[in-house]
Amino acid sequence: STDNVLTSVDRLGGDIAQNADVENAYELIGQMPGVQVTDFNQGTTSGKFSMRGFNGEGNINAVKLLIDGVPSNSNDGNMPYIDMVFPLNVETIEVVRGTSDPRYGLHAIAGNANIVTRSGGTYLDARASLGSYDTWEGQLVAGLERGNVSQNYQIAYRDSRGFRDHARAQRLSLSGKWGLNLGENVKLGAIARYYDADALEPGYLTFADSRANPRMTNPYNASDGDTRNIQQYALSADVAFSDRLDWTGNAWVNRLRDDRYVKFSAGASQQRRLTEENHGGGSTALHWHGEVGGMALMLEAGGDVQWQDNQSLRWLSVARVPASQTRDQQFDLTVGEAYVQAVFEPAPWLRITPAYRIDWVGGNF
Numbered sequence: 001s002t003d004n005v006l007t008s009v010d011r012l013g014g015d016i017a018q019n020a021d022v023e024n025a026y027e028l029i030g031q032m033p034g035v036q037v038t039d040f041n042q043g044t045t046s047g048k049f050s051m052r053g054f055n056g057e058g059n060i061n062a063v064k065l066l067i068d069g070v071p072s073n074s075n076d077g078n079m080p081y082i083d084m085v086f087p088l089n090v091e092t093i094e095v096v097r098g099t100s101d102p103r104y105g106l107h108a109i110a111g112n113a114n115i116v117t118r119s120g121g122t123y124l125d126a127r128a129s130l131g132s133y134d135t136w137e138g139q140l141v142a143g144l145e146r147g148n149v150s151q152n153y154q155i156a157y158r159d160s161r162g163f164r165d166h167a168r169a170q171r172l173s174l175s176g177k178w179g180l181n182l183g184e185n186v187k188l189g190a191i192a193r194y195y196d197a198d199a200l201e202p203g204y205l206t207f208a209d210s211r212a213n214p215r216m217t218n219p220y221n222a223s224d225g226d227t228r229n230i231q232q233y234a235l236s237a238d239v240a241f242s243d244r245l246d247w248t249g250n251a252w253v254n255r256l257r258d259d260r261y262v263k264f265s266a267g268a269s270q271q272r273r274l275t276e277e278n279h280g281g282g283s284t285a286l287h288w289h290g291e292v293g294g295m296a297l298m299l300e301a302g303g304d305v306q307w308q309d310n311q312s313l314r315w316l317s318v319a320r321v322p323a324s325q326t327r328d329q330q331f332d333l334t335v336g337e338a339y340v341q342a343v344f345e346p347a348p349w350l351r352i353t354p355a356y357r358i359d360w361v362g363g364n365f
Contacts, residue, residue, distance in 0.1 A: 024046050150180075
């Protein structure tokens with residue numbers, strides 16, 4: 001639990017998230033202290049959040065993103081998976097700043113953030129909105145819990161022409177969560193998410209143009225745009241062996257397909273940037289908690305392994321017609337991680353949390 005992390009932790013509750021009117025989920029996290037939001041507003045490249053002296057514009061974003069505990073960064077550490085979550089389905093968001101959390105390694109340079117979606121319960125919530133720039137959005141979330149089985153679903157769609165010219169974006173998000181309790185001590189879970197987006201890009205303006213006509217687009221950006229498809233699947237198990245010993249395990253598969261056409265300035269060529277990534281992995285942790293000599297003590301050991309198969313292709317193009325290839329990269333990445341941690345409280349006013357973590361990184365290019 002994040003309660004055992006000895007660092008700066010903030011939570012955003014579902015009561016705030018579910019009532020929020022935002023374009024993207026990362027704007028919710030921007031409401032939390034110590035978090036910076038970078039808005040790109042370029043089609044599917046909408047924006048992201050950062051913290052601890054890192055910004056969202058560099059090659060290192062430095063924040064590990066998790067959705068229901070499932071790692072959700074792309075290979076370069078960016079956050080396209082965050083667009084799969086719509087506010088009405090958020091139960092809570094936890095932001096951990098700093099490096100004293102031993103549970104995560106890859107991308108957790110400045111900290112980590114976990115978006116927890118709604119689980120369990122029986123409910124049916126819907127929300128529809130109409131707004132400026134021909135914007136309309138619909139969100140529908142439902143939960144059904146009967147006996148030892150729970151089901152939770154999300155359907156969301158957003159269509160907007162955008163504040164800028166040539167900025168229309170369409171987004172579809174579908175998700176399902178299923179839980180099964182095998183008695184009081186065993187819980188199994190499954191998650192499936194699907195996201196599809198198609199957007200035009202208005203391009204970047206010079207300073208003078210941004211002040212003279214902030215809604216304009218450049219003529220040379222007329223064929224810029226992006227299509228993005230994301231899928232995420234996960235299985236989980238939680239087992240309590242006794243009142244003091246419990247185990248948790250997760251396995252997941254992430255799939256990202258992104259096909260972008262972008263021209264950054266009048267003097268540059270248009271680029272086609274094609275990204276295809278397949279990620280998979282598993283994590284496990286064993287916890288023991290009790291008392292030793294009247295002192296509260298918790299011991300934990302865990303680890304995970306992540307496999308990535310990535311492809312990054314680029315071409316120079318003219319009006320979406322490729323002319324010459326400038327990048328043809330295929331690279332695999334394997335990261336194995338293990339950690340141990342203890343939490344003991346020799347006095348009511350003192351908590352000590354020694355931990356050790358080791359990561360092994362390998363791959364080929």
